Amino acid sequence: MPSNKQTESQYxxxxxxxxxxxxxxxxxxxxxxxxxxxxFLFRAIIRRIAEKLDxxxxxxxxxxxxxxxxxxxxxxxxxxxxKEKNEMYSLYSELMDLNRHSIEVSLSHIDKEEAExxxxxxxxxxxxxxxxxxxxxxxxxSWKEEVDIKEDVGYLG
Numbered sequence: 084m085p086s087n088k089q090t091e092s093q094y095x096x097x098x099x100x101x102x103x104x105x106x107x108x109x110x111x112x113x114x115x116x117x118x119x120x121x122x123f124l125f126r127a128i129i130r131r132i133a134e135k136l137d138x139x140x141x142x143x144x145x146x147x148x149x150x151x152x153x154x155x156x157x158x159x160x161x162x163x164x165x166k167e168k169n170e171m172y173s174l175y176s177e178l179m180d181l182n183r184h185s186i187e188v189s190l191s192h193i194d195k196e197e198a199e200x201x202x203x204x205x206x207x208x209x210x211x212x213x214x215x216x217x218x219x220x221x222x223x224x225s226w227k228e229e230v231d232i233k234e235d236v237g238y239l240g
Contacts, residue, residue: 090116093124101198104205112208125197126189132204133185136178139215143175146222162225167218174214181207 094106094115103109109128110116113135118127147168149156163171181204188200 089120090118090124093120097124097194097198101195102202103198104202109201109205112205112212125194125201126192128201129185129189129197129204132201132208133182133189135208136182136185140175140178140182143171143178143218146218147172147175159222159225162221163218167221170214171218174211174218177207177211 091106121127145156146160149160188196
């Protein structure tokens, strides 16, 4: 695994050719400095971004469309009103658009498009993460409130 300096140097060479965000800024949000050495750094960065997007879209999905066999999703979804769920769905839509864009550029293998996606992903992520944090805090808070266990798990027989 290359050190931060190796990945940063490789990134710097690509940045000379294409418009890219600052390495430290991107690293701070998507932890790219620990990527393994590769001839396809853009693809590795995009995969790392996609992993983060997947995690948060799944988290939102579980509240927006809970699986009845998923106890924590059934518990947390009750703490959001319809307005919050609609706002959450808008956030989900933005994350999914970005997620699908990552797949599109991963298939194209065009450096310029990959670089544009990386820049867009960082800008969008910075804009959306505070909104995500608001929902995560509410999910966490839901676990501090006393709930009748029968209400959460239902009648088990």
